[in-house]
Amino acid sequence: xxxxxxxxxxxxxxxxxxxxxxxxxxxxxxxxxxxxxxxxxxxxxxxxxxxxxxxxxxxxxxxxxxxxxxxxxxxxxxxxxxxxxxxxxxxxxxxxxxxxxxxxxxxxxxxxxxxxxxxxxxxxxxxxxxxxxxxxxxxxxxxxxxxxxxxxxxxxxxxxxxxxxxxxxxxxxxxxxxxxxxxxxxxxxxxxxxxxxxxxxxxxxxxxxxxxxxxxxxxxxxxxxxxxxxxxxxxxxxxxxxxxxxxxxxxxxxxxxxxxxxxxxxxxxxx
Amino acid sequence: xxxxxxxxxxxxxxxxxxxxxxxxxxxxxxxxxxxxxxxxxxxxxxxxxxxxxxxxxxxxxxxxxxxxxxxxxxxxxxxxxxxxxxxxxxxxxxxxxxxxxxxxxxxxxxxxxxxxxxxxxxxxxxxxxxxxxxxxxxxxxxxxxxxxxxxxxxxxxxxxxxxxxxxxxxxxxxxxxxxxxxxxxxxxxxxxxxxxxxxxxxxxxxxxxxxxxxxxxxxxxxxxxxxxxxxxxxxxxxxxxxxxxxxxxxxxxxxxxxxxxxxxxxxxxxxxxxx
Numbered sequence: 001x002x003x004x005x006x007x008x009x010x011x012x013x014x015x016x017x018x019x020x021x022x023x024x025x026x027x028x029x030x031x032x033x034x035x036x037x038x039x040x041x042x043x044x045x046x047x048x049x050x051x052x053x054x055x056x057x058x059x060x061x062x063x064x065x066x067x068x069x070x071x072x073x074x075x076x077x078x079x080x081x082x083x084x085x086x087x088x089x090x091x092x093x094x095x096x097x098x099x100x101x102x103x104x105x106x107x108x109x110x111x112x113x114x115x116x117x118x119x120x121x122x123x124x125x126x127x128x129x130x131x132x133x134x135x136x137x138x139x140x141x142x143x144x145x146x147x148x149x150x151x152x153x154x155x156x157x158x159x160x161x162x163x164x165x166x167x168x169x170x171x172x173x174x175x176x177x178x179x180x181x182x183x184x185x186x187x188x189x190x191x192x193x194x195x196x197x198x199x200x201x202x203x204x205x206x207x208x209x210x211x212x213x214x215x216x217x218x219x220x221x222x223x224x225x226x227x228x229x230x231x232x233x234x235x236x237x238x239x240x241x242x243x244x245x246x247x248x249x250x251x252x253x254x255x256x257x258x259x260x261x262x263x264x265x266x267x268x269x270x271x
Numbered sequence: 272x273x274x275x276x277x278x279x280x281x282x283x284x285x286x287x288x289x290x291x292x293x294x295x296x297x298x299x300x301x302x303x304x305x306x307x308x309x310x311x312x313x314x315x316x317x318x319x320x321x322x323x324x325x326x327x328x329x330x331x332x333x334x335x336x337x338x339x340x341x342x343x344x345x346x347x348x349x350x351x352x353x354x355x356x357x358x359x360x361x362x363x364x365x366x367x368x369x370x371x372x373x374x375x376x377x378x379x380x381x382x383x384x385x386x387x388x389x390x391x392x393x394x395x396x397x398x399x400x401x402x403x404x405x406x407x408x409x410x411x412x413x414x415x416x417x418x419x420x421x422x423x424x425x426x427x428x429x430x431x432x433x434x435x436x437x438x439x440x441x442x443x444x445x446x447x448x449x450x451x452x453x454x455x456x457x458x459x460x461x462x463x464x465x466x467x468x469x470x471x472x473x474x475x476x477x478x479x480x481x482x483x484x485x486x487x488x489x490x491x492x493x494x495x496x497x498x499x500x501x502x503x504x505x506x507x508x509x510x511x512x513x514x515x516x517x518x519x520x521x522x523x524x525x526x527x528x529x530x531x532x533x534x535x536x537x538x539x540x541x542x543x544x545x546x
């Protein structure tokens with residue numbers, strides 16, 4: 001399916017034709033230039049301003065010593081574990097809410113109340129139950145991934161158009177066929193949206209977990225160490241790594257969605 | 272899955288809905304007999320219960336008084352013997368054209384090879400050769416409706432029900448598909464009931480036109496259409512029959528029936544619709 005968004009008409013108007021693949025890099029490149037200029041021309045005398053070069057050197061040292069791998073690895077495995085547990089539980093819970101009116105009436109109100117509670121408000125409870133180590137962090141991440149998946153799964157299953165159900169009834173679908181061939185495919189865009197959100201929230205929560213449940217190691221702990229030792233190059237390096245990982249996770253999820261939901265065609269915006 | 276066209280016998284069919292605690296009579300004492308291979312058009316304004324009648328025959332609605340018999344057997348629920356085409360094409364967007372048509376055969380007692388053959392056969396029947404792998408969102412309204420026709424016919428039902436199938440299409444596509452439907456009906460010889468509010472469509476396609484009156488829904492008159500196939504829309508005989516049908520709706524100086532139920536009381540319950 002070709003994209004009609006690559007017509008260069010607008011850029012022709014402005015006089016500068018920037019190839020589509022490069023457009024996303026213009027702003028970051030500009031910011032980088034501004035940063036370098038600020039350091040180079042001494043716009044600020046604060047010792048907290050470090051040059052891009054210093055950050056790069058730190059990055060190289062950190063990667064070479066293997067510390068990057070350990071820290072990032074720790075963060076990532078917790079992220080994926082929490083995401084898997086939270087999303088898995090969320091799918092089951094959301095489906096139960098959607099399929100069983102009894103379950104929804106019994107558990108629904110409590111769930112909808114709990115989901116309003118800010119995630120970070122759970123930290124004290126979690127630290128009492130699980131301590132400050134890995135288990136606590138994974139529990140926190142699972143919670144972060146849980147809520148969006150439940151809501152989107154519930155919404156997706158409940159929103160299956162009655163028109164499709166009627167067609168299936170006329171064609172004598174069994175209950176299993178109804179579920180696997182009508183309900184599941186129809187709900188899948190919503191369910192995928194929920195999982196995509198869960199992935200994003202889980203990564204965001206990973207950092208939060210490391211700040212608040214300080215035992216152990218991870219990329220967030222690295223940044224805290226940097227801050228305490230006033231090594232701003234380490235802090236900025238950490239921020240960049242976190243951003244890149246988040247971007248990659250998002251990109252992977254989008255590719256997955258695009259492939260599995262190709263049948264939606266142009267009825268949904270494509271980015 | 273017989274290739275025989277079915278005989279439909281409706282005897283004293285009545286149906287009530289409950290609106291705000293009060294029973295609302297949607298269909299009142301409908302009696303109709305449809306011979307095998309016949310094409311019957313049902314015409315009426317909104318609210319005359321014609322869609323409800325169709326849904327009762329196909330088995331999507333139950334709980335009625337009276338009898339509905341297909342080949343002498345009382346109908347219970349839905350069945351592959353009775354196919355239906357809705358106003359929306361209702362194609363599953365996650366399936367290609369041929370997979371959508373194959374859905375009709377999901378529970379049919381055929382081998383895989385036979386099913387593939389039947390699907391290919393029906394793609395050709397509705398004139399969509401070359402579009403087997405297309406997605407529904409890539410099709411025009413008329414094409415999508417043709418896929419829906421194929422899906423409804425692929426398991427060779429005994430009776431085909433059409434609920435205002437061309438209402439959502441533009442006039443040119445509508446005329447085209449009416450012609451297609453006539454061609455398909457002549458080729459398959461299947462008993463067909465068409466519900467429409469378009470009098471011309473009803474006369475063009477039907478062997479007889481059943482005129483329904485609303486509130487409560489009942490049969491006002493059955494107008495036979497003794498015209499040869501293929502029909503000619505511009506012939507004087509056609510115009511005569513059309514005029515006879517239109518006369519039932521207040522044309523030629525006749526007065527329309529006044530409303531007997533205040534409009535605000537006529538609310539669809541949850542998701543049900545009336546005509």
